[in-house]
Amino acid sequence: MSHTILAVDDSRTIRQLVEACLKGAGFNVVTAEDGQDGLAKLEGCQPDVIITDINMPNLDGYGFISAVRGGSNSAAAPILVLTTESSQEKKVRARDAGATGWIVKPFSPDKLLAAINRVLA
Amino acid sequence: MDLDSIKVTFFQECADQLAEVEQGFMTLQSDPEEVDCVHAIFRAIHSIKGGAGAFGFTELVEFAHKVENGLDVIRNEADPGRDPRLDLVASACDLLSDVIAATRDGGEIPDTSEFVTKLSEAFAGDISDEPEPEIEFDAVPIDLAPLALEEAEPAGTTHIITIKPTLAFYQRGNDVQKLARNLADLGELSVETDSANLPNLSTFDSAKSYLSFTLRLVTESPDDEVTDIVEWCEGDCEITHSTDAPEGSAPDDMPDLDNLLAGFETAEGEDDEAESAVEAALELPGEPLAAIEPATETPPVPAAAKDPAPAQKDKPATLKTSPTIRVESDRVDRLINLMGEAVISQAMLAQSLSTEMDNRDSPSQNMLREIERLMREIQESVMAIRAQPVKPVFMRMSRIVREACSGTGKKAVLALEGENTEVDTTVIEGLSDPLTHMIRNAIDHGIETPEDRRAKGKDEQGTIKLSACHQSGRIVVSVEDDGAGLNRERLVQKATEKGIIEPGAELSESEIDNLIFAPGFSTAEQLTDLSGRGVGMDVVRQSIQALGGRVSISSNPGHGTQIRLSLPLTLAILDGMVVRAADEIFIVPLSCVLETLSVARDSIHDIGGQPVVKVRDTLVPVINIAARLGFRTMDEMPEKATLLIVESQSGASAALLVDQFDGQQQFVIKSLEANFGRVSDVSAATILGTGRIALILDVDEILETALGLRQNNSSLLVTERAVA
Numbered sequence: 036m037s038h039t040i041l042a043v044d045d046s047r048t049i050r051q052l053v054e055a056c057l058k059g060a061g062f063n064v065v066t067a068e069d070g071q072d073g074l075a076k077l078e079g080c081q082p083d084v085i086i087t088d089i090n091m092p093n094l095d096g097y098g099f100i101s102a103v104r105g106g107s108n109s110a111a112a113p114i115l116v117l118t119t120e121s122s123q124e125k126k127v128r129a130r131d132a133g134a135t136g137w138i139v140k141p142f143s144p145d146k147l148l149a150a151i152n153r154v155l156a
Numbered sequence: 157m158d159l160d161s162i163k164v165t166f167f168q169e170c171a172d173q174l175a176e177v178e179q180g181f182m183t184l185q186s187d188p189e190e191v192d193c194v195h196a197i198f199r200a201i202h203s204i205k206g207g208a209g210a211f212g213f214t215e216l217v218e219f220a221h222k223v224e225n226g227l228d229v230i231r232n233e234a235d236p237g238r239d240p241r242l243d244l245v246a247s248a249c250d251l252l253s254d255v256i257a258a259t260r261d262g263g264e265i266p267d268t269s270e271f272v273t274k275l276s277e278a279f280a281g282d283i284s285d286e287p288e289p290e291i292e293f294d295a296v297p298i299d300l301a302p303l304a305l306e307e308a309e310p311a312g313t314t315h316i317i318t319i320k321p322t323l324a325f326y327q328r329g330n331d332v333q334k335l336a337r338n339l340a341d342l343g344e345l346s347v348e349t350d351s352a353n354l355p356n357l358s359t360f361d362s363a364k365s366y367l368s369f370t371l372r373l374v375t376e377s378p379d380d381e382v383t384d385i386v387e388w389c390e391g392d393c394e395i396t397h398s399t400d401a402p403e404g405s406a407p408d409d410m411p412d413l414d415n416l417l418a419g420f421e422t423a424e425g426e427d428d429e430a431e432s433a434v435e436a437a438l439e440l441p442g443e444p445l446a447a448i449e450p451a452t453e454t455p456p457v458p459a460a461a462k463d464p465a466p467a468q469k470d471k472p473a474t475l476k477t478s479p480t481i482r483v484e485s486d487r488v489d490r491l492i493n494l495m496g497e498a499v500i501s502q503a504m505l506a507q508s509l510s511t512e513m514d515n516r517d518s519p520s521q522n523m524l525r526e527i528e529r530l531m532r533e534i535q536e537s538v539m540a541i542r543a544q545p546v547k548p549v550f551m552r553m554s555r556i557v558r559e560a561c562s563g564t565g566k567k568a569v570l571a572l573e574g575e576n577t578e579v580d581t582t583v584i585e586g587l588s589d590p591l592t593h594m595i596r597n598a599i600d601h602g603i604e605t606p607e608d609r610r611a612k613g614k615d616e617q618g619t620i621k622l623s624a625c626h627q628s629g630r631i632v633v634s635v636e637d638d639g640a641g642l643n644r645e646r647l648v649q650k651a652t653e654k655g656i657i658e659p660g661a662e663l664s665e666s667e668i669d670n671l672i673f674a675p676g677f678s679t680a681e682q683l684t685d686l687s688g689r690g691v692g693m694d695v696v697r698q699s700i701q702a703l704g705g706r707v708s709i710s711s712n713p714g715h716g717t718q719i720r721l722s723l724p725l726t727l728a729i730l731d732g733m734v735v736r737a738a739d740e741i742f743i744v745p746l747s748c749v750l751e752t753l754s755v756a757r758d759s760i761h762d763i764g765g766q767p768v769v770k771v772r773d774t775l776v777p778v779i780n781i782a783a784r785l786g787f788r789t790m791d792e793m794p795e796k797a798t799l800l801i802v803e804s805q806s807g808a809s810a811a812l813l814v815d816q817f818d819g820q821q822q823f824v825i826k827s828l829e830a831n832f833g834r835v836s837d838v839s840a841a842t843i844l845g846t847g848r849i850a851l852i853l854d855v856d857e858i859l860e861t862a863l864g865l866r867q868n869n870s871s872l873l874v875t876e877r878a879v880a
Contacts, residue, residue, distance in 0.1 A: 048165050048169050048203075048206075052210055055162065090199050092196065133327060133329075135330055136387075140206050141217075153338050
């Protein structure tokens with residue numbers, strides 16, 4: 036059975052890109068448009084990997100990751116942060132919230148797949 | 157991957173984001189305390205940048221980045237809503253929207269250098285003049301001096317990575333196995349597990365991590381590939397990797413990767429139970445783990461991370477709106493056309509059935525009524541799909557206000573009211589240009605200079621109020637300014653000069669005000685760059701009329717001017733009353749009909765050549781429709797007069813004289829202008845159930861011309877004139 040990936044991003048463009056790229060690589064993809072939505076979607080799927088943006092309305096990436104780690108059914112799932120923030124501080128903050136790793140935008144399918152394969156290794 | 161379709165999404169999304177930005181600036185203007193708006197604006201620009209990056213729109217990314225940087229500075233301030241630099245950022249966002257449009261349409265990207273400089277200057281103190289941030293990974297400060305092993309069998313560099321994972325490492329979804337597998341992809345990896353720290357079972361704490369690992373990687377891959385893999389775990393665990401591989405540091409008996417992994421699955425030796433306890437603990441979500449103080453190895457947590465997203469906490473979890481789908485308007489149009497055809501067919505069916513059987517309670521008649529009901533509901537639902545709030549068009553106007561102000565040195569803010577009022581999309585599209593023109597006009601000619609306003613005791617900053625509301629089946633949009641009002645003396649003088657009115661003509665105030673809509677009329681002393689673009693308010697009037705709308709103006713000297721547009725909610729369907737006159741069938745829009753009367757012929761009197769009828773002590777002029785449209789002579793009148801009291805958009809009323817009513821019904825509007833040509837007194841046509849074509853009367857035009865009125869005259873005036 037193919038792996039399921041939950042992609043959380045408030046940008047429809049990025050959601051579509053991620054979805055197209057991951058579906059092309061044979062993954063099941065569930066998308067959510069912000070942290071709140073992401074938490075809601077978690078109830079319906081148990082993703083093997085979660086990819087999330089940081090800057091989002093309603094519940095941002097840090098809050099979302101903390102919530103996932105803090106008691107969702109996917110507390111142990113790898114979470115990758117998809118971010119344009121390349122500053123070390125942001126990465127550290129994401130990791131302190133519980134992120135497994137990060138993928139730096141601009142979005143590239145190769146980078147995305149490589150990162151996912153790393154956590155699915 | 158179908159990149160093109162995603163590109164379309166990107167630009168649609170940009171439009172949404174820009175609307176969000178406009179909204180944010182508007183809200184901040186009226187309420188600087190709304191700090192969330194600054195964040196929303198930041199997020200929108202950030203999103204645009206992110207998406208643009210994916211498509212390699214370099215200019216767009218770079219400019220968005222500049223804007224974003226400024227916003228980032230502002231949003232981290234104590235009082236972001238009052239930062240004076242917000243205006244500059246707002247203007248930069250206007251330019252950004254031009255850059256986006258140019259990128260989308262493949263046009264020439266506007267020059268952003270001026271704004272880049274301005275932004276750099278404005279935020280000079282806050283942003284270090286760093287170049288574009290590295291979009292690639294930052295180099296992680298890990299000492300990885302490569303050292304080629306002189307005698308090592310596999311050629312390459314040796315990296316020694318010691319991992320002593322903390323609990324947090326596992327909680328973050330990291331995994332030594334995976335790390336090892338990733339590293340093993342790069343070269344030859346050997347792993348040593350150190351279980352020396354494992355305590356006795358009695359003191360074993362399932363929430364702690366005891367094992368540590370030494371990974372020895374020999375690889376030809378560049379160092380940064382190794383760094384990339386380890387980077388995610390840096391800080392989570394004690395990683396020391398040195399490329400210095402002392403002789404014999406990798407013992408021959410080091411278990412290979414497969415053994416290690418096998419060990420993970422089954423745990424090692426007598427610690428079987430402990431190991432599975434660890435695993436069980438790690439699997440456990442939530443409280444138990446979170447409650448326990450992280451193992452002492454955990455690096456100190458930065459203060460910021462302890463309170464992730466404080467702003468989000470107060471937000472209710474129920475911010476969800478109902479899900480939406482995006483559909484091209486063409487598809488909806490097709491559906492609406494089909495719907496129209498279905499309505500016609502159903503009317504035809506009803507017609508043929510009613511002639512064949514008169515029994516109202518027959519099963520077929522009942523079914524037919526049921527179908528009618530369903531059709532109406534479907535039609536309403538379909539029309540609702542097309543209905544959109546006017547907000548996006550309204551939001552765009554704040555840019556117009558900004559630009560007009562900077563062009564004239566005046567100060568004005570835009571205030572919105574009823575921006576969520578919904579109307580058919582075609583109407584919305586058609587509103588943009590007239591509104592733009594009216595708002596430019598209001599600032600150029602209406603709002604006074606700040607000095608003048610101060611002298612008059614007004615607030616330096618003028619207000620342009622843009623509002624929308626539903627009113628008797630139409631949408632009324634009004635643009636109101638608190639400026640000087642119209643200079644009527646000047647209007648009359650101009651109109652006389654231009655030959656629009658006869659010298660010495662006596663005009664009411666509202667007639668004078670409406671002169672500005674006369675073709676070729678321009679009040680500006682000198683054409684300014686702003687509103688004098690070769691089009692006058694008559695163009696506004698024409699474009700509103702093309703939408704089936706009406707324009708009226710009212711002005712209060714010294715206090716401002718209000719222009720009201722009244723538009724149909726949809727351009728596709730009309731509720732109308734079927735009337736007969738001289739064997740012709742006409743449709744009168746139901747929204748115009750006040751009441752219907754049947755009177756004896758002799759109750760219609762002739763006063764000064766104008767037929768009138770007395771309705772509850774008021775004399776109402778009578779318009780003989782058949783005669784007016786040339787189907788009868790003027791004196792020919794039916795024996796029994798049937799009257800429709802109708803009211804025009806401007807408030808004038810009259811009685812339309814017809815032979816009989818045939819009930820009311822919904823009609824699919826078929827444009828005459830598109831298929832045939834403009835016909836006076838007729839706004840459009842429709843197809844009846846019989847398949848016959850009927851004309852829809854333009855009540856406003858009929859009243860205006862038949863009564864010799866200009867717009868906006870009250871019915872009182874009409875009656876006075878009729879009597880006079």
